[in-house]
Amino acid sequence: MLNGLYVNDNYNSAGTVYQAYLNLPYDPAYNADGTPVDARFGTWYGRDRSNFLHSLQYNYSKARSYRTTADLNLDYNILDNLTLSTYNRADIYNYRSSSYYDKRTKDGAVNNGSAYLGNSFSSTLLSSNRLKYNVNFGQHNLSVLAVGEIEKGYSDANSSSAKGLPAGRDAFSTATDIINNPTGGYDNYQFIKYLAQADYSFADKYFAVASVVNEYSSRFGSNNPDATFYQLGASWIITKEKFMEPLKAITFLKLRASYGTTGNADGIGYYASMGLYNINSSASYAGLPGAAPSQMANPNLTWEKSKSVNLGLDITIFKRIDISLDAYEKKNSSLLFFRELPATTGYSGVYENVGVIRNRGLELNITLKNIVKKDFTWETNFNIALNRNKVLEVNQGRSEVYAGATQPIGVGHNMDEWFMPVWAGVDPADGKPLWQNAISDADGNSYVLYTNTYNLASRVYTGKSAAPKFTGGLSNTFTYKSFTLSTFLNFVYGNYVYNTSRFYFDNDGLYESYNQMQLAKGWSRWEKPGDIVTHPKPVFGRSDASNQSSTRYLEDGSYLRLRNVTLGYNIPSTFAKKLYLQNARIFISGDNLYTLTKFSGTDPEVDLASGDSSIKYPTSRKFMFGINVSF
Incomplete structure (x- = not known):
């Protein structure tokens, strides 16, 4: 199967939304002759002195992209119960963006007309090969699956900019200079997975599944690039038991339970475990290219791990009410975070496996067949989900991951909890702002005072x-x-x-x-x-x-x-x-x-x-x- 998608985008390049919020309503958008006002000249009260309607006449920001996906899937029955399958996909993506700021506009005046161009390419190749064996004996059914999978990705990108362009001329060939040196680079990564899974059922009412998977990622350190995870699950259709026959109202009842571990490699760069250097103009010396350290190496960086347990119930009442309820607890450990380092180290930071976070939640789904008539039906579906998370641990003796941030991810707190000064309203006497200032006396007693000075306000969860x-x-x-x-x-x-x-x-x-x-x-x-x-x-x-x-x-x-x-x-x-x-x-x-x-x-x-x-x-x-x- 072959699919292609072409997209041609035109973006706003004049800060339209920003100015719609902040421009003053009594600044005229148009001159008497109907042409847009150039806010840089004449009377304009807004601080930015910018009218996007004027800029939109000349400036643009646009992009075009083309994505092609190709799939080749083959299934071969080696024996009656043994099947070999191969699923293969290629995903190729090209993207080109360009922006132009005419010298007649505020945005383009700084560089006497400027233009920017960016090109990127990416490809992802995936091959998943599976061997599946099914066997039935009596009321028993067993299915065994073995999977070998590999994914390889490649991407490259480059960008350039130019200035000194004549009015209305956006071609780079008309420029007299560059804004910044051209940039470019390329990346690649690889994932490999091996999985073994067994599904068993008895009498079509007892079900069990077990799997083990080993995953490798090139993003992780040389000491721990792979990890092994497992999953266990079981379910029981209770309504197929004889003792349920008198309960005519319950037409279906199923219990489910699962426990397992999974891994995560998202949220980090392709080379997160490596010591990196920046080679750019800021590190050059005497006109020669130079390099400066940017990221500290961490050969122990490895998979973020998640352990989860889930209990579920599916029930149908009178063949009209379907209810599904799930309760779960998930603990994520060895979380992937970039920790900033002091400038004295010579590095901006290092990727680490940090701490433990627990999530607990409930999910409920209800479907009601309210009315079922020949010519009229009414069906309602309602779902609700709640989740509570808590930071249980942060490594290296710290109590927070991002100290001083508005969401610092602190031990004992919700990882999304806000951390900031508490607004206490307005002083009725003089109309000045008030914030809370939490203090403690020599005996350890805590008090909350109020202050007009922002720097004295306490930052708290x-x-x-x-x-x-x-x-x-x-x-x-x-x-x-x-x-x-x-x-x-x-x-x-x-x-x-x-x-x-x-x-x-x-x-x-x-x-x-x-x-x-x-x-x-x-x-x-x-x-x-x-x-x-x-x-x-x-x-x-x-x-x-x-x-x-x-x-x-x-x-x-x-x-x-x-x-x-x-x-x-x-x-x-x-x-x-x-x-x-x-x-x-x-x-x-x-x-x-x-x-x-x-x-x-x-x-x-x-x-x-x-x-x-x-x-x-x-x-x-x-x-x-x-x-x-x-x-």
Whole structure:
């Protein structure tokens, strides 16, 4: 099988979203003659003196890419019960990006017109070869699988830049100089896996599986490039036992349990275990190329390991209610982290296997066949998942992985917990900002005081995490004759998002030449002594750090979103056949139609790992009309 995909992208190269947030509303976007204003000249109150509408006339940022995937799969029956299979895939990807900044624009004026060009290529070759043996004897069934797999990857990239281009001329041949020396490099990696697995069942109601796998990665150190992992699992269909026959309401009941270990090699570079040097212009001497150390070697770097246990239950009641419940505990050890080193070592850092993190969670899925009639059906699906993580250990006697960070990953804490000064509101007497200052006396007693000085505020674990308390979704599907209506809601609850954007547009007067947000419902600004408010007195060009990192901008990121509504109609087969069609369906759908949230930003949906919401374009509301036909 051969597949190809060509993509031609045009990106925003003028800071459109950034300026939409921060430009002042009374700066005119257009001149009297309808042409975009060049904000560098004339009256423009916004601090950045930039109008993206002017830049968009001349500048661009675009890319084109082509991906080809080829699969060759072969199965051969050596014997009646013995099969040899080989699955092979090649994935080849080419990417080219280019940007141009005309000398007539603010972005291009610095270099008298500039252009950037980047090219990259990558290929991944995978071959998985499997030998499978099946045997049945009586009520026993045994399947044995042996796998040998290899994956090889290669990539290269180069980039160049030029300046001094005539207006409207983006070709590198028209440039008079370069901005930086051209860059380039190439990488490769290799994974090898050997697996043996046995599946056994008896009477089609008792099931067991066991596997062992050895994995090798070129990313790890010479002392430990491979590791061995195993998995064990069992299940029991209880409803096939005779003692369940009187319980007519329960039409299906199954218990599941598993325990095993797995490995992870993601999140690190191809050469994470090696001592690396940077060879670039900053290390050159007397016009000759030079090299400077950048990464310390760690020949003991090895796989991140995970041990997990899972208990599960599947049950069907009255053939109308399907419930699936899973409980799990997972411990990740030897986590892969890059530890920064003091400059005196001569290295920026070293990759290490660090600490232990525990995850515990529950997952519930319920499907209800509410109504099942000849012409009308209604089915509901509800799912919810919760996970709690805790850092159990960090190596080398440390209590944190990233000391001083807003999420330092500290022992005894949720790894996504926020660590920062606690905002204490506004001093009613004078409208100044307040933070908590935790102190201890000579007897070891702890007190919380309040301070107007940001540098005296205590940085503490806040008890608030970027990880949600639970997530889930609710879908409903209605069918009436040839019509189908489906709705899907998803929700996230209990996570805290750091609204970085407010640093710029909710700053109490520090950036007076930036656009300012309208106070959200329930917020208020200090005006006179005695006011109990959420926001300090505005001060032109203030210097008390009221907008610096603290829980002030930490907001509840919970939301409920109507993700999709689709209405479809299946054209009757008799009519479709007259059009020489087997099937035909007309539909209209809407995505992201409504969001319920307390979050003050444009969109509460963020990367739950980082929990940060910076200046971003919100999730778009989309409507689509379509026709599906088959011949």
